[in-house]
Amino acid sequence: MSVATVTDDCPDSFDGSGYAVRECDELLAGGRSETAEVDAFLDHIDEIDREQRWHARFGAPVEDFEHENDGAFIAPLVFELGDIRSLLANWAYVQSAMSISDPFRLMLDYTRAMMAFLLFKPLLSSIEIIGLGGGSLAKYCHKYLPDSAIRGVEIDPDVIAVGDQFCMPQASERFETIWADGFDFVAQDERKADIILIDGFGKHGQSPQLCSLEFYRACRSRLNPGGIFVANLCDHPWKHLPMLARMRECFGQIATLPVEEGRNRIVFAFKDRDLHFDRDGLVEAAKSLELTHPLPLVSFAEELLW
Template sequence: MTDTPGWDEPFVAELGPLRSLQFDGLTVQSVMSVVEPDALALDYTRAMMGFLLFNPHPRHIVMVGLGGGSLAKYCLRTLPETRFTAVEINPAVIALRDRFGIPSDDDRFRVVCADGADYVRDCEDAPDVLLVDGFVAAGLPPRLGSADFYADCCRALTPGGVLVVNHWAGDSRYAVYAARLREAFDGRVLAIGAEDGDNRISFAVSGPSFPPSRGQVLGRSAALSALHSFDVTDIAQRVLGRLDRMMGRRAGGARIES
């Protein structure tokens, strides 16, 4: 274990062309292809990139939870006008950054060793996108599922900014977290599933530009597909499917669920 109680000691595992970050030998936290180190190897990370369907030109992205840096590396390569700040509480995770090809800090990229909830609460440089993927061996840290944290995220974002949260649907408190997220963002929340596990990716928008129209999603998907190596159309179809269900419930007068 690390010197600080409550933090897990990470280790790197190799399986053929894949390199993974793990805490307990049972749950994989991050996966990198050694052949394509900047690719998004897991579907949940590709699903999280769906924020581009809501905000295709973010100026500044803040991510809570560095892991193996898959999303950071991908965004740095494909969004050249975007700054990226990764906030990681566990210094032992940061110490492994070279094993995953995470670049050194520079004008566009920095890694901050801090509690993500504290960082978001005190954030002065409002991000356009907040990515929250802060799992430890025991699951989602309680602070990252709290009502206060989601309210702080909403306040921290620019108008029209997007919060993206990776939840584990198998967590007994998932419904509680989802309800808190909806309350913090006044229902401006949409969630899609990932294909390679029980990950549930929630998108919450901080302004009135929600929900996007079907035409907006399709238009952005077409434009983004030429720029990205993952199947943007597939993510867009999941988003549209959820939008259709949300609109159907709204038309029927039922409470919208994420």
């Protein structure tokens, strides 16, 4: 997730469901590249409450700010700027960002990087997403991986309730939204998956339960042979070290992909042990995949660390 706040110059309004929507009259200049568009969006919302936002994410205890801002934030908050619609969990994080004109496009760097599992496993039948949010990954997988069934697990019913505003796929044999705690779901549900994507954040940041050794073990046990566990880590890089150590202990083999925007690091942990990675082979696979996927997969293949 990327750091964000809501600007004070955008008047509040409410949609029919009662969830807060803030619309800003400023429009992003036409013809900008995807990166410039997102940068302009993040720069705009980065200007307000900077000190509070950074303390909420990296510094002061949560209670220092909870009482000060009671009533100032109605979550989930849907924020719009130009062609971008975003979902905020609190003042510190943007949960999702969507292009209104192209809802299936992955706007944020870390979501594109999470899809780099395709380099290792381009053909798959089942995907689980723990931390559905605005459904960016779910929508992309639903459109571009038509042979895959997708289960999205979300703990916050209010987030699920605003799914229509983010063009979430309708329930079908291929797509299921599950209201559940991600830790409990993985521990109790008996189904298997080829890919498990972990992007579980709430108003206090990354869920400690979803970073535990017990959770990693439960995920590994529910992966099919050849399966891949993909986690989005978001914080100061040195804070990733305990989680990376737990993943190595559980899975044995991991690869990482740093994403500069928002201090993200994407981790790929493999069900199968003792794998050999061939970078040249991954680059060639990426070139083929880019014919059908609008993702910078060649760059990802070149930047992977293991």
